[in-house]
Amino acid sequence: MSDPRAFTEMPLPLFEVDEAVPEPIPKGGRLPSYIADHRKRLRQRFLSGGADALPDYELLELVLFRAIPRRDVKPLARQLLDTFGDFNRVLSAPVARLSEVSGVGEAVITELKIIEAAAHRLARSRVLQRHVLSGWDVLVDYCHTTMAHRETEQFRVLYLDRKNVLIADEEQARGTVDHVPVYPREVVKRALEINASALILVHNHPSGDPTPSPSDIAMTQQVQEAAGVMGITLHDHLIVGKSRELSFRAEGYL
Numbered sequence: 001m002s003d004p005r006a007f008t009e010m011p012l013p014l015f016e017v018d019e020a021v022p023e024p025i026p027k028g029g030r031l032p033s034y035i036a037d038h039r040k041r042l043r044q045r046f047l048s049g050g051a052d053a054l055p056d057y058e059l060l061e062l063v064l065f066r067a068i069p070r071r072d073v074k075p076l077a078r079q080l081l082d083t084f085g086d087f088n089r090v091l092s093a094p095v096a097r098l099s100e101v102s103g104v105g106e107a108v109i110t111e112l113k114i115i116e117a118a119a120h121r122l123a124r125s126r127v128l129q130r131h132v133l134s135g136w137d138v139l140v141d142y143c144h145t146t147m148a149h150r151e152t153e154q155f156r157v158l159y160l161d162r163k164n165v166l167i168a169d170e171e172q173a174r175g176t177v178d179h180v181p182v183y184p185r186e187v188v189k190r191a192l193e194i195n196a197s198a199l200i201l202v203h204n205h206p207s208g209d210p211t212p213s214p215s216d217i218a219m220t221q222q223v224q225e226a227a228g229v230m231g232i233t234l235h236d237h238l239i240v241g242k243s244r245e246l247s248f249r250a251e252g253y254l
């Protein structure tokens with residue numbers, strides 16, 4: 001009868017072949033003890049102390065364990081952090097840039113993007129179908145989570161009903177590092193289609209500085225005018241930077 005302990009550090013892989021060259025595995029299929037013990041200690045620390053008990057590179061190791069079950073992943077975790085800056089930027093890095101990192105293949109990219117999608121979905125669940133104006137900080141946190149680390153501009157519209165409950169969160173356009181095309185008529189048309197009574201515009205500045213440009217200000221005024229004609233309120237326009245956000249309403253632009 002085979003030893004059941006041989007499978008304790010051998011999770012089922014997502015793909016038939018690991019993209020990383022595996023370490024030689026001794027007879028019996030066990031990981032080298034130094035790798036198995038390290039993984040066990042990390043998992044225990046995470047379970048007992050949560051994410052706060054681990055620095056970024058160790059949290060990233062936990063993510064990489066499943067993608068690369070037969071190798072010490074610490075060097076790759078540190079390389080990813082050196083390349084992109086922090087845990088959040090690793091998760092949100094474009095697939096093309098991730099694939100340029102030595103040792104990163106389809107399995108690693110898939111794991112990272114699953115974690116990113118889960119984080120976005122969790123953050124979204126905290127604001128969708130909720131009263132937005134009474135939970136403003138949660139909404140801002142959601143926008144930061146989903147947009148702050150993007151390398152190109154994205155424009156989103158949050159649609160609210162008559163009670164200011166968020167009924168839809170939709171991406172309207174993607175652009176370049178410093179421009180995204182926005183069509184006020186399409187924004188208002190969509191609001192009418194889903195019977196929205198109010199809007200919040202959101203877009204990011206990949207430069208990290210959320211200061212609005214003249215075109216940002218002009219576009220916001222155009223949306224406000226088009227929405228007003230149809231009896232739709234523009235509550236705010238948020239610009240998301242790397243470490244902070246700017247509210248048009250708070251800054252006096254609306």
